[in-house]
Amino acid sequence: MPTETEWFSTWFDSPYYHLLYRDRNHQEAQGFIDALLEHLRPKPAARLLDLACGKGRHAIYLSEKGYAVTGVDLSPESIAYARQFEQPQLHFEVHDMRDGLPWGPFDLIFNLFTSFGYFAEETENVVALRSAAAALRPGGKMVIDFMNTERTVSGLVLHEEKVVDGIQFDLRRHLDKDFIVKEIRFTDGAGQEHHFEERVRALRREQFEEYFQMAGLRLAEILGDYHLSPYDELTSPRMIFVLKK
Template structure:
């Protein structure tokens, strides 16, 4: 089931303005987190890793540099086209919708990082995506889902924000709507034409995730609360980092 053009992520993630808005992201911090995570999970040298929703492949490249065999997949055709310039024998990239079966495994470790989940309009599609990820794991393999702590995120939601990046002023409006955290993004492009995009991430609680995991045949091994891998605390942790194992 390929993503329809009406799905917000199928257009926004391919827009050059998406990458412009988020160019400030701290990739050095992200690499430090990945290093800690690998040390925590200790996959064996040469293990097969899947970067599920890899974007332009920056983190896949780092994982490959650590000696792992890495496959990166993403829905965005433009992101995958960019990532493929860095491909080599132990690093490959494919355009892929996580709701479709993964034919590239089996993997020792599947990573879905930096809130790259919960975008779909139909809740059942989240479980389908998790089942496909589980099916792509070797026996004893692990899956890591990195999601925001929705309880804290909703309490701290910034309703309006203005950001100017490289001469483009973005007006960002955030609100909770029908079980989704919604970010409304408006700006004028370089031809002074008004543009409007929306990000929608389902406000998934820890309990709802646990229901998903059971339906997908995954066992929750531990829940961590931030990129320093401290234990999860509902009141204070910025993230929900789920470490899962395939059942059976």
């Protein structure tokens, strides 16, 4: 793995990351999970993996549905938080998705809310997918939920400000070669200035399809939003890939 510090290893462990995004719609997220479970119909005894699980909100909800769930994430802070919710059917591990997954095999793997495409080297995306595919049972499925890059780029909001708990976040977005970059600047309560950035590769459908082929995954369908509508390149907010091993 790379020796230099990668942006996500510091930003995702920052308390300000969780502050900035604390208002994410949990009801919408649970509705999305419900829709996926109804659509995919995993068996009651299925083993599920939440890949890049953050603080575990999706994994926790999946376990409440009765499934055996493992959640993995690169952030030790997030996993430390999630572990307070562990029980016999729910486990959390600190893990880099580029590394092999020793906790499988799994019947269903979720990678949700654009938790992919962070790596500086494009080949690492394929490495991550191959690691996930190796942890799937034959016939198992994987769901990758990514932004609809075409629509996101065409409607990119270049500048916005957001105030949370008295902290004003200055957010600026731009394209840098193959990446959509979000610059995040703010001054904390002690007067200290901070600067973070998020870099997500602007992956098009065709690139994903090449990755899937190299990872030995078959694309079963592409859905376009959290209600699982058909994907339309111009209008869909998401690209939700359903893959099969």
